[in-house]
Amino acid sequence: MAHYAMLIDASRCTGCAACRMACQMQWQLPPDVYFNRLEFREKGTYPAVKQQIVPVQCMHCDEPPCRTVCPTKATYKRDDGIVLIDPDKCIGCKYCIVACPYDVRQVNERGIPEKCRFCAGFIESGGQPPCASTCMNDVRTFGDLDDPNSEISKKMKEKPVYQLAVEKGTKPRVYYVKGGDE
């Protein structure tokens, strides 16, 4: 069984937002709905100031709070680790939005709080999520952590990584490369 995850090297991000656009094209999202975003932060003190960009999206947590709070199990986790929403079961209570520590859900036109799907249904045929394949600087690496020969497995062996908001106990599956930008 695959164990999908994503590695993000934020230090390589230029902030072009092509990842967001590619995702919107892939899922035919309206302009105001997006499944990934860029957070900007400043580091250092004048004159040695640097702007850093951190891409944020659904972390496909191993302990997703959105799944815990969903009253109808509309939010579920597949065996390969991808967290998805069954729109037919969703009552639109928005408790998952309230419970998400990463602020990644957005209500669509059908009243469903949507989010990144790790491109489920597309990646099984060998494709890469467009947010990863579009990136000119290889900021994102998507793959199977159970496959030791996958690119993500190799990179994660080489580089120390960190995750966001681990103190919430969510066990996120999106990892960030350490390197002075965390």
Place this chain on the structure above:
Amino acid sequence: MKAIFERWMIIPGFMVLIGLAGAVYKLIYGEHALGTSAAVPWGSLIAGYVFFAAAATGVGLIGSIGHFVPRSGLAAIERRSLFLAVSLLVPGFTLIGIELGNPFNMIYILFSPNFTSGIFWMGFLYSIYLALLFVECYFSQVNPAHGSLKWIGGVAVLNKITAVCNLGAIFALAVTRPYWVGVYFPVYMLVTAVLSGAAALFVVLWLMGKWRGNSVSNVVSEALSKVLMVSLVITALLNGWKVFSGLNSVDLALQKATALLVSGSLAWRYWGLEIGMGLLLPVVLVLLARGDRRKLFAAALLTLIGVFFMRVDFIQAGQVIPQVIVPGIQHITIHSYIPSLTEWALIFGATGASVLLYAISEKLFKLDAEKAETFTK
């Protein structure tokens, strides 16, 4: 008297029409009709639902005191409390049904229940509450001395306490929202449910008494004003400690949310409507009343309005402080939330529907207790 009653009913009837207009607008425009956003997903409709559901529970709990403690002086309003609870709960359910994105998918609460979800338990416990209320209302009209009413009443008390505490727990278990997390909200919800229940009972009894040309009896008035006073004081104490602990917390999000209420952009509503109108003024009025029903009515009405804004305040304060997702990002703004006209229309409509439903119950059913008096000439 009949003419006065029918003339007054135009007001809640008009409010229901405004609510219907809001419901149609929400149906057409969905989320765009609300002031909520991805950052503040829960708004005044959730606050409204909490207000109605908690008030219905409080009314029911006060009725239960009358049922199990006849000496309390509340036995005379036991039947009225049942019908008022229904009249509050049904508009509350309607309100949340309109707020939900896909209310018809609620059927999956039965077929695909998630026992770890507070909202599942809320749906479950409040559905049982409504069912028990219907059973109790039925017996109160058909066979008030039916033996099974004792155990139904007992089950109902447990149901009411768990339902209203769970309502608080929905917020208390949202680990991403420090202002809500902890034991405070389940306890607060129980206390403020009784507070709003006592206030709602006094308001409708006074109004119905006016329309019937009677006044609320001394026994009922005294008993209700005691419940009102005690719950006002406990609510004020809880509120004070919540603010004190929040301002002194090491959790910055909790500290900021509390400061927002006490001295930030929500301060006018917190001090003016929630504390001034909803707690202090009612306490003063109850103390000065000395049996004056008009002062007690004013205290109860102000309490009800204040409790509504308590609900809006705590729901908004819990969400408007941005979460710290990426370490090092300092958010200097707070998320904005302004209730839309549609939301106000729906709240108005639900309030009118409550009054209308209860007034219809007064007309159609026998709500006076067998032995005790609710009203005096």
